[in-house]
Amino acid sequence: MIANQGTADAMMKELERGFTGQLLAPQDPGYDDARKVYNAMIDRRPALIARCADARDVARTIGFARTHDLPLAVRGGGHSGPGLGICDDGVVAELSLLNEITVNPETLTARVGGGCTWGQIDRATHAHGLTTPSGFISTTGVGGLTLGGGIGYLTRRYGLTIDNLLGADLVLADGTLVRASAEEHPDLFWAIRGGGGNFGVVTSFQFALHPVSTVLAGPTFWPLEQTEQVMRAYREFIPAAPRELNGFLALLTVPPAPPFPEELHLRKVCGIVWCYDGPADQAPGVLAPMLEVAEPLLHTVGPMPYPEFQSMFDALYPPGLQWYWRADFVRDISDEAIDRHAEFGARLPTLHSTMHLYPIDGAAHDVGAAETAFSYRDANWAQVIVGVDPDPANADAIRQWTVDYWDATHPYSAGGAYVNFLMHEGQDRVRASYRDNYKRLTEIKAAYDPDNVFHINQNIAPQA
Numbered sequence: 001m002i003a004n005q006g007t008a009d010a011m012m013k014e015l016e017r018g019f020t021g022q023l024l025a026p027q028d029p030g031y032d033d034a035r036k037v038y039n040a041m042i043d044r045r046p047a048l049i050a051r052c053a054d055a056r057d058v059a060r061t062i063g064f065a066r067t068h069d070l071p072l073a074v075r076g077g078g079h080s081g082p083g084l085g086i087c088d089d090g091v092v093a094e095l096s097l098l099n100e101i102t103v104n105p106e107t108l109t110a111r112v113g114g115g116c117t118w119g120q121i122d123r124a125t126h127a128h129g130l131t132t133p134s135g136f137i138s139t140t141g142v143g144g145l146t147l148g149g150g151i152g153y154l155t156r157r158y159g160l161t162i163d164n165l166l167g168a169d170l171v172l173a174d175g176t177l178v179r180a181s182a183e184e185h186p187d188l189f190w191a192i193r194g195g196g197g198n199f200g201v202v203t204s205f206q207f208a209l210h211p212v213s214t215v216l217a218g219p220t221f222w223p224l225e226q227t228e229q230v231m232r233a234y235r236e237f238i239p240a241a242p243r244e245l246n247g248f249l250a251l252l253t254v255p256p257a258p259p260f261p262e263e264l265h266l267r268k269v270c271g272i273v274w275c276y277d278g279p280a281d282q283a284p285g286v287l288a289p290m291l292e293v294a295e296p297l298l299h300t301v302g303p304m305p306y307p308e309f310q311s312m313f314d315a316l317y318p319p320g321l322q323w324y325w326r327a328d329f330v331r332d333i334s335d336e337a338i339d340r341h342a343e344f345g346a347r348l349p350t351l352h353s354t355m356h357l358y359p360i361d362g363a364a365h366d367v368g369a370a371e372t373a374f375s376y377r378d379a380n381w382a383q384v385i386v387g388v389d390p391d392p393a394n395a396d397a398i399r400q401w402t403v404d405y406w407d408a409t410h411p412y413s414a415g416g417a418y419v420n421f422l423m424h425e426g427q428d429r430v431r432a433s434y435r436d437n438y439k440r441l442t443e444i445k446a447a448y449d450p451d452n453v454f455h456i457n458q459n460i461a462p463q464a
């Protein structure tokens with residue numbers, strides 16, 4: 001906490017020397033915009049936002065926070081549900097200026113700045129007919145998503161985002177700049193593949209690219225009353241499906257807007273959102289078993305440039321909504337769990353609220369549980385229940401629905417959750433999400449950040 005304005009001004013002057021980015025204090029124009037994060041439930045007022053232009057700015061910001069004993073938050077895309085990219089009364093290292101992207105189509109690699117969003121990366125790689133696996137929405141930051149694991153449309157085909165990470169440049173807690181890869185700081189490289197922002201600030205990531213340009217994509221919707229039939233078929237279908245196919249299951253309310261037909265607007269449905277990256281003529285045969293389960297209300301799967309598909313949900317979920325979520329990893333979808341899903345799906349509290357089951361089998365299972373910090377390689381789905389609404393007056397209602405739904409389905413889960421879908425749920429939940437990898441993470445944390453400078457995250461405390 002900074003004592004008074006005079007102290008704040010003096011500190012600001014100190015950091016300004018040699019800082020090439022932009023510094024924003026509470027009295028500056030632009031401060032209020034800069035402190036906003038994606039989840040409008042989060043309203044925090046840092047003492048200073050340091051918009052870093054390069055790794056040296058990042059090192060200076062870390063050093064400044066340490067010297068003055070101020071909390072340090074690191075902000076990538078600002079998408080964290082619990083608002084881990086911002087803090088009260090501390091310093092924020094804001095990375096949006098670290099957005100340089102270099103694509104090398106010969107080596108099938110891309111180097112991207114640690115503050116990029118996935119939309120920026122997708123556009124740059126798509127120009128070469130290439131991509132790297134990311135998530136399901138394009139406004140998410142590469143930083144938080146990658147460091148937690150990265151689950152998306154191409155997970156079954158090419159693995160998690162971390163399975164495509166070749167290396168990263170980081171500024172450590174003591175201000176030094178290091179490269180982590182299989183050859184350099186391999187322990188650090190292991191830890192940042194799932195361990196979140198606990199170990200340093202990543203200023204650039206290097207990814208492997210794959211030839212993905214146009215995919216066959218779109219949703220199938222069934223009446224909500226057929227949730228049980230659809231989910232029973234889906235739990236058998238996905239693990240047996242070719243890796244070229246991804247389909248996440250959703251319980252949702254059909255948005256009242258094109259391209260959805262008017263007669264479906266605001267109807268609650270059970271849906272699967274497909275993404276197929278195999279031979280086009282084989283797609284109908286691959287999808288046929290699911291379409292035979294029950295007569296769909298809608299089935300619109302067609303060719304789409306990958307970045308367009310990747311940003312299909314951006315308009316439905318703009319920044320500034322209220323978000324509350326709860327999550328679990330799921331190994332098998334039990335009959336009992338399906339009953340609970342049908343029950344809570346019928347009580348979706350708002351248009352934007354939903355439940356998703358993201359497949360994490362296929363190529364994500366090719367990597368062993370101890371090969372990266374992300375330990376749940378034996379789970380088949382990452383489940384997330386999200387209460388979402390634009391109106392702050394509905395915040396309690398969406399939170400309550402989410403918590404009740406989670407309480408009802410958690411007993412049928414694998415135990416832990418994807419760290420990027422956790423709220424502030426305490427150390428036991430973080431530990432449960434890393435299982436046997438937790439101890440090694442605490443040792444690596446002790447080696448690279450013994451004072452826990454990077455603690456505004458799903459925190460791994462350094463081993464004593």
Ligand SMILES: Cc1cc2nc3c(=O)[nH]c(=O)nc-3n(C[C@H](O)[C@H](O)[C@H](O)COP(=O)(O)OP(=O)(O)OC[C@H]3O[C@@H](n4cnc5c(N)ncnc54)[C@H](O)[C@@H]3O)c2cc1C
Pocket residue numbers: 038073074075076077078079080081083084085086095114115134135136137139140141142143144145146147148149150151152196197198200201202203317420421456457458
């Ligand atoms: C609408 C929405 C859709 C989502 N969809 C997916 C999805 O499809 N797949 C998926 O896997 N996840 C998804 N997520 C979850 C997402 O991965 C996490 O919220 C993630 O933390 C967001 O990263 P960010 O950089 O945008 O967030 P921020 O809030 O900026 O940061 C989150 C955490 O990461 C740290 N961090 C960020 N950048 C860096 C960096 N460069 N170096 C060090 N630490 C850093 C921060 O300090 C903080 O602790 C989604 C989230 C939302 C809100």
